[in-house]
Amino acid sequence: MMEDLRPYLRQIQLAGFGEEAQHKLLASTVAVIGAGGLGSPLLLYLTAAGIGNLHIFDPDHVDITNLNRQILYTPTQIGTSKADSIAQSLKLLNPKLHIHAYPHSAQECGFDFSQVDVIADATDNFTSRYYLNTVALKTSKPWVHASIYGAEGRVTSFIPGKTPCYHCLNPMSHREKIAADGHPVLGVAAGIGGILQAAEIINFLAFGQFALAGKLLTYDLYDMTFDTLDIPYLDRCPACGGP
Numbered sequence: 001m002m003e004d005l006r007p008y009l010r011q012i013q014l015a016g017f018g019e020e021a022q023h024k025l026l027a028s029t030v031a032v033i034g035a036g037g038l039g040s041p042l043l044l045y046l047t048a049a050g051i052g053n054l055h056i057f058d059p060d061h062v063d064i065t066n067l068n069r070q071i072l073y074t075p076t077q078i079g080t081s082k083a084d085s086i087a088q089s090l091k092l093l094n095p096k097l098h099i100h101a102y103p104h105s106a107q108e109c110g111f112d113f114s115q116v117d118v119i120a121d122a123t124d125n126f127t128s129r130y131y132l133n134t135v136a137l138k139t140s141k142p143w144v145h146a147s148i149y150g151a152e153g154r155v156t157s158f159i160p161g162k163t164p165c166y167h168c169l170n171p172m173s174h175r176e177k178i179a180a181d182g183h184p185v186l187g188v189a190a191g192i193g194g195i196l197q198a199a200e201i202i203n204f205l206a207f208g209q210f211a212l213a214g215k216l217l218t219y220d221l222y223d224m225t226f227d228t229l230d231i232p233y234l235d236r237c238p239a240c241g242g243p
């Protein structure tokens, strides 16, 4: 049976997009690590855009203090598994997609990342990011990273063998000491980060390239500045080996 592409008509109309790019999205598999402030808008747009296969990981449960930014959760879902609850909401939005929820961390699942096309880092801690960096380098999978603090955020995309890696970007051990839990977040700063990640993933799946490969986009929503800078390789990087 022919796939009903009507939900995607307005993006199919984009110059250079067409049904071909839409079929690529529908055949794609994305792993989203974290279903919080970044993961909510990211997953919302990946679902609406028709990414055919989504794997969602989050060991946490919905907390009342999540609600300023984790926009797919309602007060009635407090205490429920984030991965399970968000998957239910996304299935209502686009019932034809294959959406898999894992109420655990990706590490705990021992998930096989070699089956995905792109990994999205929507976590809030350095341990998970370094784990994803290792996994991505090992499986040669591209991944899109975002992080937020207050009204500021940063987004970049990594391609093993072609760009610097996360360790190149963040080699400083003192950064690991910044506690992620409980830090202040303007909800919309997470929203922008997650939406930029979704745009990067759609770019990659539809057209085969990231706009932010090897580049760090930073933004500050208090003064509405957006900047992009090149990420240098770390000389003799212990993770990717450097240039």
Ligand SMILES: [Zn+2]
Residues within 6 Å of the ligand: 164, 165, 166, 167, 168, 169, 234, 237, 238, 239, 240, 241, 242
């Ligand atoms: Zn590196």
